[in-house]
Amino acid sequence: MTVQFVLPDSRSLSRPPSAAAYLVDRVFVVVSTLGAVAIIALVAYILYQIGHQALPAIQRNGAGFLVGTSWDVQTSTFGILPQIWGTLYSSLLALLIGGFVGVTIAIFLTQDFLPPRLAVTFRTLIEMLAAIPSVVFGLWGIFVVIPFVRPGANWLNDHFGFIPFFSTSLSGPGLLPAVIVLSIMILPTVAAISQDAIGLVPYKIKEAAYGMGTTRWEAILKVIVPTASGGISSALVLGFGRALGETMALAMLIGNANQISLSLFSPANTLAALLASNFPEAAQVERQALMYAALMLLAITLIVNVIGTLILLWTQRKMVKA
Amino acid sequence: MSVVSEPPLSAGQAAASAVVPNINLQRNPFELRAMQSVLLTGGTWLVAALGAVPLLSVIYMLLVKGGARLSPELFTELPPAGFEIGGGIGNAIQGTLVTVAIASALSIPLALLAAIYLAELRPDSHLANWARFLSKVLTGFPSILAGVFVYAAVVIVMGSYSALAGGIALAVLMLPTVTLTAEGAMRMVPQRMKDAAIGMGCTRAQVVWSVTLPTALPSVVTGIILAVARVAGESAPLLFTALFSNYWLRSVTEPTASLSILIFNFSSMPFDNQIELAWSASLVLVLIVLGFNILSRFIGRPQV
Structure with missing residues (x-):
């Protein structure tokens, strides 16, 4: 039996889309275009709102805001140099620890150290680290990390107090516990992006290295890591960006003291922690100053993230070509 | 054995026959670079294990400290004030x-x-x-x-x-x-x-x-x-x-x-009840x- 596609009076079944279908299509295209426009508009509106709110403080404090060192509500003198210092110092230290451990774990998971099944389990474990909320890390830091590092920190201060890094004692919250927790928080980001970067290295490059008689680590350090260096550096930059904007764990652990110190054990402050701890109770003038600080935080993270994203795009393009 | 009867060796073959017997393809395990590799491998295992410690510690603390207060009241009651006993996190x-x-x-x-x-x-x-x-x-x-x-x-x-x-x-x-x-x-x-x-x-x-x-x-x-x-x-x-x-x-x-x-x-509260919650x-x-x-x-x- 053959299927009849033509109706008895030889009219075809096929027909162009109805007027309603055309209309729906038009509306659909317009609405989804608006969706894309909305994202751009949102970013512009965020910049506008924060900038607009910060304007009075910018006019009042000018560039002196960036180099001022006191945050005094009574006299309305606001400066964020200690916070900028604290943000960059804590993030750099966290990047040093978290970056090293993260890249090492990426190598560990991609270079056949573990049987594949175990590697997947371990990877899931590290990914779970990223799922733990910032406040929970803060709570854990208060009750686990601080008591754990305090004896060692105070011993270092007693015996090596002449070294600037150990020049104060750790009385509770301070830079060191904050940095430890911060490095744990950026570790999954660094490990995940580095793993992808190392995964992109063609297998034959590694085989060629082994064929030349390299040891496992000569192949990793002299061939694989340099080949993946673009992706790894973008992992580090993006991890750094994450550390800069991290708020709650730091607000709970860093001690919120507006001072500039090299010491790892003294309390400090960051831009994000300043916002978190001062904003809810701030009056008008201080709030405008906080908006100014938010604008600076936005500028710093924006620059770092754009650099990270560009490195990532650039290396991906290069790897695809190669 | 007569040397004359053999065909003359090409340059490449000469080099090969001269070199091959002397190559030792076994890596000496006590060679510096081999030991370096073993050391780095050990270090990597150590760092990876270190990376897993925080997660395990967080999970342990959550189960021990957080699990202690798990009860129906936790889900149905309001947070306690300062010195109050009990309470829950229902509204949160x-x-x-x-x-x-x-x-x-x-x-x-x-x-x-x-x-x-x-x-x-x-x-x-x-x-x-x-x-x-x-x-x-x-x-x-x-x-x-x-x-x-x-x-x-x-x-x-x-x-x-x-x-x-x-x-x-x-x-x-x-x-x-x-x-x-x-x-x-x-x-x-x-x-x-x-x-x-x-x-x-x-x-x-x-x-x-x-x-x-x-x-x-x-x-x-x-x-x-x-x-x-x-x-x-x-x-x-x-x-x-x-x-x-x-x-x-x-x-x-x-x-x-x-x-x-x-x-x-x-x-940040000084009360044990709140910390437990x-x-x-x-x-x-x-x-x-x-x-x-x-x-x-x-x-x-x-x-x-």
Whole structure:
């Protein structure tokens, strides 16, 4: 039996889309275009709102805001140099620890150290680290990390107090516990992006290295890591960006003291922690100053993230070509 | 043996026969570079083990300290005041669920529309490139800035802190993540399926609605669930948008409690009761977040 596609009076079944279908299509295209426009508009509106709110403080404090060192509500003198210092110092230290451990774990998971099944389990474990909320890390830091590092920190201060890094004692919250927790928080980001970067290295490059008689680590350090260096550096930059904007764990652990110190054990402050701890109770003038600080935080993270994203795009393009 | 009867060796063969017998292909295990490799391998194992310690410690503390207070009252009672005994975190759980629901309702439709534009309609237009780039930048945005922005744009305008403002702040964080993952998912739909639909005379809307979306659905849902899990644990954007409240939420225009802010507030209190509740709230929060994560893994299994 053959299927009849033509109706008895030889009219075809096929027909162009109805007027309603055309209309729906038009509306659909317009609405989804608006969706894309909305994202751009949102970013512009965020910049506008924060900038607009910060304007009075910018006019009042000018560039002196960036180099001022006191945050005094009574006299309305606001400066964020200690916070900028604290943000960059804590993030750099966290990047040093978290970056090293993260890249090492990426190598560990991609270079056949573990049987594949175990590697997947371990990877899931590290990914779970990223799922733990910032406040929970803060709570854990208060009750686990601080008591754990305090004896060692105070011993270092007693015996090596002449070294600037150990020049104060750790009385509770301070830079060191904050940095430890911060490095744990950026570790999954660094490990995940580095793993992808190392995964992109063609297998034959590694085989060629082994064929030349390299040891496992000569192949990793002299061939694989340099080949993946673009992706790894973008992992580090993006991890750094994450550390800069991290708020709650730091607000709970860093001690919120507006001072500039090299010491790892003294309390400090960051831009994000300043916002978190001062904003809810701030009056008008201080709030405008906080908006100014938010604008600076936005500028710093924006620059770092754009650099990270560009490195990532650039290396991906290069790897695809190669 | 007669030397004369053998054919003359070519230069290459001469070199080979001269060298091969002397090569020792066995690596001396006590050679410096071999020992270096062994040392580095050991170090890597150590660092990797070190990387797993924090997670295990967090989980241990959550189970021991947070598990101690698990009881029905935890979910049904209000947070205790200063010296009070007992109490629960019922309103904080309610607040977290409500703000996350508001955030999802606001951000998911918008994000899906944007993703359709980025993946299907005009993927290479200037508008698409800018929207994609800004979404990526927005994902790296410190979450507290979403709070600052919503404070300026919503709280000041409405005149009070509210669950709605908290939801909007979380929506700002969800929007770019959902957009980017949904775009990725829609791009994975094989082009020939879409081409076949267009060939049959479908309009673009029909292609998206009956081919792209259904095919990409598992991955899209995975992205949505992961975004929900992420914002459920967020606290910085809620600090001065949803604020906190010691009572049950009656209307979305009132300030609301949330698990994360409760943990933050209680962690600095000098009372053991509050600290215990902070640990229990952490356990509940982590279970919610991990639950979403595990759910996403089940849904996200590739089905195409």
